[in-house]
Amino acid sequence: MLRVAITGVTGRMGKNLVRAAYENENIQCVAAVARPGNPSSGMDAGVLAGIEEINVTVSNHLQTCIELLDVVIDFTLPSPCMENLAVCEQAGRAIVIGTTGFSAQQREQIKLAAQTIPVILAPNMSIGVNLSFKLLEIAAKVLGESTDIEIIEAHHRHKLDAPSGTALRMGEVIARTLGRDLESHAVWSRHGQMQERKQEEIGFSVIRAGDIVGEHTVMFADQGERIEITHKATSRMTFATGAMRAVLWLADKPAGLYDMQDVLDLHHVS
Numbered sequence: 001m002l003r004v005a006i007t008g009v010t011g012r013m014g015k016n017l018v019r020a021a022y023e024n025e026n027i028q029c030v031a032a033v034a035r036p037g038n039p040s041s042g043m044d045a046g047v048l049a050g051i052e053e054i055n056v057t058v059s060n061h062l063q064t065c066i067e068l069l070d071v072v073i074d075f076t077l078p079s080p081c082m083e084n085l086a087v088c089e090q091a092g093r094a095i096v097i098g099t100t101g102f103s104a105q106q107r108e109q110i111k112l113a114a115q116t117i118p119v120i121l122a123p124n125m126s127i128g129v130n131l132s133f134k135l136l137e138i139a140a141k142v143l144g145e146s147t148d149i150e151i152i153e154a155h156h157r158h159k160l161d162a163p164s165g166t167a168l169r170m171g172e173v174i175a176r177t178l179g180r181d182l183e184s185h186a187v188w189s190r191h192g193q194m195q196e197r198k199q200e201e202i203g204f205s206v207i208r209a210g211d212i213v214g215e216h217t218v219m220f221a222d223q224g225e226r227i228e229i230t231h232k233a234t235s236r237m238t239f240a241t242g243a244m245r246a247v248l249w250l251a252d253k254p255a256g257l258y259d260m261q262d263v264l265d266l267h268h269v270s
């Protein structure tokens with residue numbers, strides 16, 4: 001039985017992660033961590049997640065329970081995630097990171113930590129999205145040089161980072177496949193009088209509205225036809241069960257930086 005800690009346990013994903021761990025017979029949630037000052041501290045994590053008592057009290061510091069567990073699952077914000085990463089590094093524990101919105105410097109820090117501990121960093125843990133990354137690679141190979149590529153994403157009104165980590169990863173997959181640098185080819189927004197679109201641009205559009213769990217479409221548009229690859233998540237449980245799959249995969253891996261393509265063995269599919 002793998003013992004996990006769930007940080008950001010009061011969050012939308014945190015509660016789904018507690019539920020997914022509860023439903024997985026090979027994983028036991030032994031610690032649940034909330035932001036200091038959150039009123040749910042001291043509650044039972046199972047009750048907080050709307051299941052039943054699981055005898056895990058929501059605490060405020062990962063540091064105090066790190067020795068009890070094998071893997072930390074972090075879906076919080078970049079800054080607390082970096083603190084949790086440091087605790088894992090110090091204690092030699094593995095971490096599954098679902099948090100998004102990292103700066104380039106934070107990404108470098110994660111890479112550095114992965115030299116000493118096993119780390120999965122995945123902006124989207126859904127199996128469908130990770131398959132979409134593969135489909136995008138194929139589409140970009142066949143259509144990328146002749147079509148206009150646009151990435152459109154929609155999320156709930158509370159999401160803070162934009163474009164989503166998943167949309168960025170989609171852009172990276174396409175840019176890498178086409179030998180383009182994403183930063184210099186991405187168009188993040190359009191407004192007012194502009195120059196005509198260059199074919200090699202990769203456009204991003206962002207919608208924030210209501211309770212949309214997560215939708216991504218990549219359009220390869222030509223004269224007279226277009227292909228669209230779309231993924232729609234309708235429940236956060238898809239990310240939470242993906243995270244459990246990641247935890248089980250990571251448990252016996254050496255130090256290194258991995259992603260869901262590794263977990264699902266998709267790097268070998270061409």
Ligand SMILES: NC(=O)c1ccc[n+]([C@@H]2O[C@H](COP(=O)([O-])OP(=O)(O)OC[C@H]3O[C@@H](n4cnc5c(N)ncnc54)[C@H](OP(=O)(O)O)[C@@H]3O)[C@@H](O)[C@H]2O)c1
Nearest residue numbers: 008010011012013035038076080098099100123124125239
């Ligand atoms: N990889 C994936 O598949 C995937 C899927 C969905 C979401 N995400 C990402 O996961 C992250 C969380 O998403 P969410 O929708 O669950 O957000 P959320 O509902 O806002 O939850 C964020 C959690 O982080 C906690 N937190 C905030 N600041 C903190 C601090 N300084 N120290 C400790 N904890 C802190 C929050 O505590 P309070 O409640 O006390 O503020 C809350 O528990 C986001 O980055 C999101 O983009 C990833």
